[in-house]
Amino acid sequence: MAAAPVAAGSGAGRGRRSAATVAAWGGWGGRPRPGNILLQLRQGQLTGRGLVRAVQFTETFLTERDKQSKWSGIPQLLLKLHTTSHLHSDFVECQNILKEISPLLSMEAMAFVTEERKLTQETTYPNTYIFDLFGGVDLLVEILMRPTISIRGQKLKISDEMSKDCLSILYNTCVCTEGVTKRLAEKNDFVIFLFTLMTSKKTFLQTATLIEDILGVKKEMIRLDEVPNLSSLVSNFDQQQLANFCRILAVTISEMDTGNDDKHTLLAKNAQQKKSLSLGPSAAEINQAALLSIPGFVERLCKLATRKVSESTGTASFLQELEEWYTWLDNALVLDALMRVANEESEHNQASIVFPPPGASEENGLPHTSARTQLPQSMKIMHEIMYKLEVLYVLCVLLMGRQRNQVHRMIAEFKLIPGLNNLFDKLIWRKHSASALVLHGHNQNCDCSPDITLKIQFLRLLQSFSDHHENKYLLLNNQELNELSAISLKANIPEVEAVLNTDRSLVCDGKRGLLTRLLQVMKKEPAESSFRFWQARAVESFLRGTTSYADQMFLLKRGLLEHILYCIVDSECKSRDVLQSYFDLLGELMKFNVDAFKRFNKYINTDAKVFLKQINSSLVDSNMLVRCVTLSLDRFENQVDMKVAEVLSECRLLAYISQVPTQMSFLFRLINIIHVQTLTQENVSCLNTSLVILMLARRKERLPLYLRLLQRMEHSKKYPGFLLNNFHNLLRFWQQHYLHKDKDSTCLENSSCISFSYWKETVSILLNPDRQSPSALVSYIEEPYMDIDRDFTEE
Numbered sequence: 001m002a003a004a005p006v007a008a009g010s011g012a013g014r015g016r017r018s019a020a021t022v023a024a025w026g027g028w029g030g031r032p033r034p035g036n037i038l039l040q041l042r043q044g045q046l047t048g049r050g051l052v053r054a055v056q057f058t059e060t061f062l063t064e065r066d067k068q069s070k071w072s073g074i075p076q077l078l079l080k081l082h083t084t085s086h087l088h089s090d091f092v093e094c095q096n097i098l099k100e101i102s103p104l105l106s107m108e109a110m111a112f113v114t115e116e117r118k119l120t121q122e123t124t125y126p127n128t129y130i131f132d133l134f135g136g137v138d139l140l141v142e143i144l145m146r147p148t149i150s151i152r153g154q155k156l157k158i159s160d161e162m163s164k165d166c167l168s169i170l171y172n173t174c175v176c177t178e179g180v181t182k183r184l185a186e187k188n189d190f191v192i193f194l195f196t197l198m199t200s201k202k203t204f205l206q207t208a209t210l211i212e213d214i215l216g217v218k219k220e221m222i223r224l225d226e227v228p229n230l231s232s233l234v235s236n237f238d239q240q241q242l243a244n245f246c247r248i249l250a251v252t253i254s255e256m257d258t259g260n261d262d263k264h265t266l267l268a269k270n271a272q273q274k275k276s277l278s279l280g281p282s283a284a285e286i287n288q289a290a291l292l293s294i295p296g297f298v299e300r301l302c303k304l305a306t307r308k309v310s311e312s313t314g315t316a317s318f319l320q321e322l323e324e325w326y327t328w329l330d331n332a333l334v335l336d337a338l339m340r341v342a343n344e345e346s347e348h349n350q351a352s353i354v355f356p357p358p359g360a361s362e363e364n365g366l367p368h369t370s371a372r373t374q375l376p377q378s379m380k381i382m383h384e385i386m387y388k389l390e391v392l393y394v395l396c397v398l399l400m401g402r403q404r405n406q407v408h409r410m411i412a413e414f415k416l417i418p419g420l421n422n423l424f425d426k427l428i429w430r431k432h433s434a435s436a437l438v439l440h441g442h443n444q445n446c447d448c449s450p451d452i453t454l455k456i457q458f459l460r461l462l463q464s465f466s467d468h469h470e471n472k473y474l475l476l477n478n479q480e481l482n483e484l485s486a487i488s489l490k491a492n493i494p495e496v497e498a499v500l501n502t503d504r505s506l507v508c509d510g511k512r513g514l515l516t517r518l519l520q521v522m523k524k525e526p527a528e529s530s531f532r533f534w535q536a537r538a539v540e541s542f543l544r545g546t547t548s549y550a551d552q553m554f555l556l557k558r559g560l561l562e563h564i565l566y567c568i569v570d571s572e573c574k575s576r577d578v579l580q581s582y583f584d585l586l587g588e589l590m591k592f593n594v595d596a597f598k599r600f601n602k603y604i605n606t607d608a609k610v611f612l613k614q615i616n617s618s619l620v621d622s623n624m625l626v627r628c629v630t631l632s633l634d635r636f637e638n639q640v641d642m643k644v645a646e647v648l649s650e651c652r653l654l655a656y657i658s659q660v661p662t663q664m665s666f667l668f669r670l671i672n673i674i675h676v677q678t679l680t681q682e683n684v685s686c687l688n689t690s691l692v693i694l695m696l697a698r699r700k701e702r703l704p705l706y707l708r709l710l711q712r713m714e715h716s717k718k719y720p721g722f723l724l725n726n727f728h729n730l731l732r733f734w735q736q737h738y739l740h741k742d743k744d745s746t747c748l749e750n751s752s753c754i755s756f757s758y759w760k761e762t763v764s765i766l767l768n769p770d771r772q773s774p775s776a777l778v779s780y781i782e783e784p785y786m787d788i789d790r791d792f793t794e795e
Contacts, residue, residue: 095159102169129176182217192222246394527571565604
């Protein structure tokens with residue numbers, strides 16, 4: 001059987017052999033020391049001298065042990081491999097030995113990939129394990145890296161075919177033998193060296209997948225600026241290679257996740273940011289900058305993301321055929337290997353994975369296919385989905401990085417948004433056959449499905465693209481932009497400047513823009529769909545920032561408010577994430593908009609109790625809506641207008657929020673459910689909502705009243721000082737967090753229409769240490785219960 005698919009592997013040591021290693025390989029005549037042979041080899045692995053240990057056993061001894069332990073002759077083959085791979089070898093015999101070793105390992109790797117592990121369970125020491133145990137991994141790494149060694153001014157060269165065999169064997173060992181990938185990942189010089197093997201198309205796939213696995217377990221992120229000739233390397237990739245390379249980039253440009261929830265607290269993030277300031281840019285930021293410096297890089301990504309899928313095959317037959325393959329292909333790696341078979345006819349017999357024969361049954365793990373020639377088209381389609389996943393992810397990360405404005409400008413210039421709009425119906429949100437397409441071993445609701453992941457990644461990109469940026473209007477087409485202008489004209493308000501400045505040549509074409517298409521599928525989404533969360537976040541990002549009446553009316557006219565209320569009240573949605581995203585979207589849609597409140601009241605009038613119960617059942621989820629309604633109420637109360645007066649008198653939600661007991665209940669609960677040590681980007685909004693309530697009270701000169709009521713509520717709960725001490729600590733943290741964050745402070749100002757200076761003043765007044773001040777928190781904390789100087793910083 002030929003070598004199994006090369007995918008992601010591990011990286012190991014330097015190309016030069018130590019003198020001890022060379023001497024050991026030349027001295028197979030010595031007898032092994034007493035003791036367990038496998039124990040000695042394991043000890044050698046742990047000390048980095050596995051190769052030296054392995055060569056201490058005689059060939060006769062190993063042959064005898066092989067008969068007992070069924071080692072498949074691997075130790076003897078490794079001896080021959082070492083002997084024929086010296087510096088002056090022509091490597092012909094070496095390559096022949098590799099081809100003997102390869103099928104011994106590929107069968108086990110295939111069993112792992114297809115989850116048919118019967119073979120590995122029957123053997124006490126599987127071939128891949130024995131290969132590694134007797135130093136095979138170290139030997140192959142040395143062979144691969146030998147081109148880095150110069151002899152008499154000339155660099156050695158091994159063939160691409162031999163490199164492919166080495167990489168394939170390395171990967172198979174990594175797949176089947178625990179710890180190999182991590183061990184190799186510790187060798188940074190080998191990881192960097194692997195990038196140089198990507199210059200050859202013949203070894204690109206094997207190398208890329210090996211690097212992908214290595215980076216997945218590597219503790220420290222590599223720096224792309226250390227890769228020799230990175231710009232030339234990437235610029236010479238064809239589009240398929242660049243798409244594959246994005247799988248590697250996904251690991252190198254994202255900040256490493258520690259996997260510890262505590263590290264996601266704002267305290268920890270602030271501490272990390274302070275540390276980063278002293279250390280300079282992170283590896284991820286350096287890598288992002290390195291990529292953006294490559295000429296044409298973002299443009300090529302945009303072309304990949306918007307490239308149309310071939311439509312030469314009938315839709316129905318394609319989906320059926322694709323679905324058959326989909327049930328057993330475990331990951332993109334297997335697809336890549338299959339594509340290589342299809343594209344490299346000359347290497348068909350040496351491919352890592354073979355095509356199933358016509359008529360193969362599902363009993364042997366392969367789908368029914370009528371002919372081998374059907375496969376390439378299906379694989380190309382699936383490849384396109386896989387590629388777009390990775391490309392959209394890379395673009396999304398770049399959009400959120402330090403060079404956000406530069407990336408925004410390039411994405412707009414290269415027409416990413418109109419291109420995605422043209423793909424929306426045919427690929428991104430295309431209709432499926434009756435049974436959902438899922439990966440082998442997963443169910444139809446699993447987010448691992450490429451179709452599902454593509455949708456989520458698309459929505460995340462829209463969210464990042466629209467968030468607080470005037471380019472969001474590129475999500476519309478020309479007719480829809482004209483509609484925004486007409487809304488502003490009818491309301492007798494100035495047109496939004498960003499709309500006027502939008503380059504009409506860069507917007508969506510066709511009958512509907514991307515935002516409108518998104519709204520259409522959003523309203524059709526089933527109640528239990530996981531897409532609802534991401535759809536709501538994407539639409540909300542369009543509304544975030546300075547409130548725009550025209551933007552709100554544009555969405556209201558398309559029935560968005562009624563859809564949101566249906567989901568909250570009538571659809572029996574149980575997901576807290578979805579409810580939170582819908583509450584947040586509702587708040588942005590209604591804020592300061594009298595027409596929205598009228599429509600809200602009309603829909604909710606008979607279900608007001610149900611809606612208010614939903615708000616109160618989880619204030620963390622609904623607090624952004626509470627904030628928006630509180631701000632709107634304050635503005636409406638200061639307006640003299642018949643329409644506003646009518647809404648104030650009729651809207652039960654506004655009447656409910658206007659009551660002081662309601663506000664105090666919200667305030668008490670918002671402060672009580674958060675603490676400095678548990679603040680995250682998600683729940684810090686509770687702190688800001690409580691501040692909004694108190695800022696508006698301060699405007700009305702009622703701040704002392706609210707603080708006095710909080711003190712009474714503390715005493716009624718038998719916890720004097722607990723709430724106000726906690727609030728004092730939260731406000732101290734607020735000062736540390738926001739006074740040094742320009743973006744966050746701007747977001748607070750834009751979303752509330754309250755100047756940031758008023759935010760700061762209010763916090764300073766509340767933190768005033770003078771116990772005689774009627775607006776200072778300390779004035780309402782009795783001396784025995786005072787605990788306001790707690791150190792909450794994290795080292």
